Amino acid sequence: MMQLPGGLYIDGVLDKRFLFKPVTGQLEMALSESALLANSLPARVTKILSEALEMLAGDVVSEKQVRALSVGDRQFLMHRLAIHIDDALLWLTARCGECGEAFDISLRLSELPVKLAGDAFPATVVEMPSGRLKVRVPTGDDQESIASVRDDSRAMQMLLTRLISFEITTAEDEVFDLASLDEAQLTTIETAVEAMAPEVASEMATHCPHCEMENRIPISPYGCMTRSVGELFSEIHALAANYHWSEQEILALPRGRRHTYLSLLGRQQGMQSRGNHVDTGWP
Template identity: 25%
Template sequence: MAALTEAGLLGTWEAAQALPAVRRALALAVAGGAQPSTVVDLAVGRRDGFLLALRESCFGPAWQALVTCPACGEELELELSGEDVRAPAPAVPAATVTAAGYEVDLRPVTSRDLLAVRRDAPDARRRLLQRCVVAARQAGREVATAELPDAALDALPGALSTCDPQADVRLSLDCVTCGHHWAAPFDVATYLWTELDTYARRLMHEVHALALGYGWSESDVLAVSPARRRYYLELAGSTA
């Protein structure tokens, strides 16, 4: 996909900044090339693949991050590559789990599922798992999803991670200070939005400063390359 222009990035930021998290991720996926009519029904990992593509096309292949060691509280600086945050595609994007005497066929979680289940609902986890059940059997007899006991449902999350690993990326980390080893979750939607929000706000500050200094419009400012823009900002500051 072609990288968004700075005007395009601002437009994407403006359209997404008031949205809740799942809808914001969908908007960013569409900006990354996903089809608007089908993106909500993509597996979350497939959706996130479009977010990865958008991020790398706009900001490059290196991913900087700060993490805090859960053992000693030390803040660690990371520089990740695309390979660090991409999970291998599963051979089969589905799974069958046998647990508590039940055999359950699953599909990956989609954004539509996440939108349908309120995160603060007391039974949110159970309802989300139930939505991913394609079919269930006990001793060869078809069983309704609502009949599955907790013991069977509790076995499903691991299988969901296996059939959609991009939706559950975890970074294997070691603390250089205390030696603690842990797996830290990586959420590309949150990462990309934080980066895009920071970039957009900085860009609007530059537009504001150059509009005051030179009387330029937003389109005038964005027509100037970032390197030249920084030089004009220095000049405007030196004459203020």
């Protein structure tokens, strides 16, 4: 059973378990079409993970649950999903920040380090002159709610307002006033959040082969969203034409089985065309 670096609290118990569905054409299609169905990157991640997960925290998967996951867990899951689909060696081209020369680096997503959630995850109490504040890690819900805010500093303010509250609130609808915190106090809060938030490495350190300077190469956790469905449509076409299965039936096949049928078809056609070669006399 695979485990999240953070997890979800279900009835007071932290549950880290998750399981992906087998890779089918349906999942590959959902990945590529998610761009059309969601109006922001966080909403797209929610759609993709809801489609790809078989089980989350011991439960059937809902979008609500996927939104409740910490941002670190969601990024971790997007990484794991890319690995689940294909743990290929990725080649990236980077340009050295020092000498400007281009160079290639290779990596496997499964080898990137993952930071587990801290003991306090997902919320902790921070002492401030204005009182004891409860601070929690950001979730997919938080990301989706600020996704449409174009101004970065405004978005950050909205996010912090969502993450910070008084430990003991006197009124139901009491909203924490961010303006009561100075720069240093905000830094203390950010440090507390970082200490407990799970995280996937978002960059990789490597030395430029030309000048030996260390470069930090950004690695997107959302790489699998840019996968193209590639051959999927021609594969559906070949199987539908030969076996007369419906599109839905073909998309539901685990990828390995789809490819087995395709290679059987390919072999059959190869034999036929070899026969033709003899008939026509072509080399």
